[in-house]
Amino acid sequence: MQPNDLGLSGKKAVVTGGVRGIGRGIVLALARAGVSVATNHRQDSAFADSLQHELKEIGGDHLLxxxxxxxxxxATAFVREAGEHYGRIDLIVNNAGAISHIPYGDLPVEEWKRIIDINLTGPHLIIQGALDHLGEGSSVVNIGSKAAEAGVPNRAHYTATKSAQLGLTRSLCKELGPRGIRVNTLLLGVIQTEAFDDKPAEQREQALAMYSRKTALGRLGRPDEVAGAVLWLASDLSSYVTGAAIGVDGGIS
Known part of the structure; x- marks a missing residue:
């Protein structure tokens, strides 16, 4: 099935953190499906420049x-600009996030607050700032992590935010449901992005092998496979799906 078959052409979306990795894959998949996409980046980079170029080639009314x-x-200014520019928002994808690996006993309060601000407060501000532009049929997709269910050592702060994200999803699906707005979370496993390419070759191969062995499918996920789940949640095919935590993890254990 081609993306356009999902009936997404003409829809308006906000995708946070869309210039690299999973976010970039989502932005490009939506744009190819005919969706106008507003996305953000924290700092100027070659990734932002190349995304701008790709979106121009695809065509459409996109904001970077x-x-x-x-x-x-x-955060509030970004989402409100998107809403005012498009007149409505049909899809929000809260993808932007941060992670660090620190033993709990050594975790500085500043780092605890930083991860919470980006991973939890950021999505809250985006959804809240978009409320006036969301309506019947709108979909909110929070990009979560399988870590919320499994727990990961040295990532207590990160895991806490992803677990809290599930509570936010469940509460908002009930509060916004009467308006016809759906809210769901995708629980991701290990997705192969540029972060793997940045590792030294031996370390990269070891990580790929280790995580691949942990999955039922014997491999890592791809950004376009996460994008496929987002496209489904943006479409009418998922019109009765809300408050769900959906694994996109290759059956990881």
Missing amino acids: RRADLADADQ
């Missing part, structure tokens, strides 16, 4: 803005 979602004013 510099906004740090850990800053409440910038």
